[in-house]
Amino acid sequence: MNQDPLSQTGIVICVYNNAGTLRSVVERALQQHCREVVVVDDGCTDCNISELLAGLQITLLRHEKNLGKGVAIQTALRYLSGKPEIYWMLTLDADGQHFPEDIPAFIPEMQKDPLSILIGCRDFTQKNIPERSIKGRKIANFWMKIETGKTVGDCQSGFRAYPLPLITQLHCIATRYDWETEIIVRAAWAGLRFHDVPIRVEYFTPETRVSHFRPGRDNVLISLIHARLVGERLLPIPRKKLVKQELPFSIFRPRELFSYLLKENCTAEGLAISAAVGTFCAVLPLIGCHTPVILFFSLRLHLNKIMAIAIQNLFMPPFSPFLCIELGYYLRYGRFLTEFSWKTAGEELHLRIFEWLLGSLILAPFWSIVTGLLTYVSVKTILRFRKKENC
Numbered sequence: 001m002n003q004d005p006l007s008q009t010g011i012v013i014c015v016y017n018n019a020g021t022l023r024s025v026v027e028r029a030l031q032q033h034c035r036e037v038v039v040v041d042d043g044c045t046d047c048n049i050s051e052l053l054a055g056l057q058i059t060l061l062r063h064e065k066n067l068g069k070g071v072a073i074q075t076a077l078r079y080l081s082g083k084p085e086i087y088w089m090l091t092l093d094a095d096g097q098h099f100p101e102d103i104p105a106f107i108p109e110m111q112k113d114p115l116s117i118l119i120g121c122r123d124f125t126q127k128n129i130p131e132r133s134i135k136g137r138k139i140a141n142f143w144m145k146i147e148t149g150k151t152v153g154d155c156q157s158g159f160r161a162y163p164l165p166l167i168t169q170l171h172c173i174a175t176r177y178d179w180e181t182e183i184i185v186r187a188a189w190a191g192l193r194f195h196d197v198p199i200r201v202e203y204f205t206p207e208t209r210v211s212h213f214r215p216g217r218d219n220v221l222i223s224l225i226h227a228r229l230v231g232e233r234l235l236p237i238p239r240k241k242l243v244k245q246e247l248p249f250s251i252f253r254p255r256e257l258f259s260y261l262l263k264e265n266c267t268a269e270g271l272a273i274s275a276a277v278g279t280f281c282a283v284l285p286l287i288g289c290h291t292p293v294i295l296f297f298s299l300r301l302h303l304n305k306i307m308a309i310a311i312q313n314l315f316m317p318p319f320s321p322f323l324c325i326e327l328g329y330y331l332r333y334g335r336f337l338t339e340f341s342w343k344t345a346g347e348e349l350h351l352r353i354f355e356w357l358l359g360s361l362i363l364a365p366f367w368s369i370v371t372g373l374l375t376y377v378s379v380k381t382i383l384r385f386r387k388k389e390n391c
Contacts (some may be wrong), residue, residue: 005110021096070179120159148188149302189245241316276372278308
């Protein structure tokens with residue numbers, strides 16, 4: 001990787017009905033002197049892309065019908081993977097939101113770490129930024145942290161640089177905007193690193209903005225892919241590592257390990273979900289297994305392990321099991337259990353365990369929501385006071 005990174009970069013612009021901005025974006029991309037510019041026509045119906053881009057030195061790939069952004073990127077991926085001189089695939093949007101002039105900002109990270117994905121972190125301090133984009137970025141970054149343990153500044157950004165030899169070894173099922181979510185999660189599981197690159201972004205006024213993101217359909221698809229990824233993460237299946245990873249601590253230095261555990265996912269959201277998961281498991285009748293189960297979920301979901309394990313002390317026997325048994329008994333017989341004897345506690349122990357399970361299926365979600373919300377509010381309050389004190 002001693003060469004100029006741009007000479008090893010293929011720019012990919014996927015377009016669907018952005019005739020008003022496409023030629024300008026492509027012309028500006030060509031001025032960055034990358035190895036090749038690839039335009040993927042994902043079934044455009046608003047113009048003839050070949051005529052629109054006539055005279056420009058590009059490679060044009062076409063889908064006869066609209067298949068989605070994920071499929072369009074994979075079409076370009078297959079094309080570029082056949083060119084050994086290209087190492088980086090850099091994607092940017094055709095709607096004019098991204099500035100091709102920001103491509104050189106990726107060069108330092110390309111040179112420093114070729115085994116990473118570079119993500120353009122959008123500047124959201126500018127005008128016309130939709131509120132849903134700001135909230136969407138926060139939610140997406142949160143789920144990225146849960147699924148991978150990695151912190152990314154803007155994991156929804158489509159302005160990215162991918163290392164082709166590594167990305168081509170990953171398999172994704174998503175086909176639309178959810179592909180960009182799935183690919184970086186699977187890349188993180190494979191050991192790839194991430195670096196943020198500050199970029200500009202231009203959001204046009206609602207009257208002139210052309211967006212093909214459908215909040216209903218696409219948010220459902222993104223939510224489904226997150227659900228699938230979390231489900232896969234919970235399966236104790238070893239995954240192939242494309243890049244060797246080093247632990248951020250040493251088990252032979254307890255102070256360093258303890259410091260890492262304290263700081264792990266310690267945002268208000270991270271601590272809240274850690275408390276919620278720890279509570280949910282603590283209320284279930286996992287007799288003698290609560291701590292190992294909580295630790296398993298904490299490890300798989302990159303939660304704050306100290307919070308998740310510590311919160312279970314609030315639900316230690318006999319109080320929590322007693323409430324669950326009483327609720328389970330009421331659900332079965334329409335009345336509370338008031339007789340406590342050898343018969344009800346000993347001979348009918350199997351019935352009490354069943355009632356414990358029955359009651360916990362209601363109380364576990366309830367208490368997990370309560371402790372999660374209380375933790376979130378408490379941490380936010382503490383951080384707010386600290387911020388005032390530092391001002």
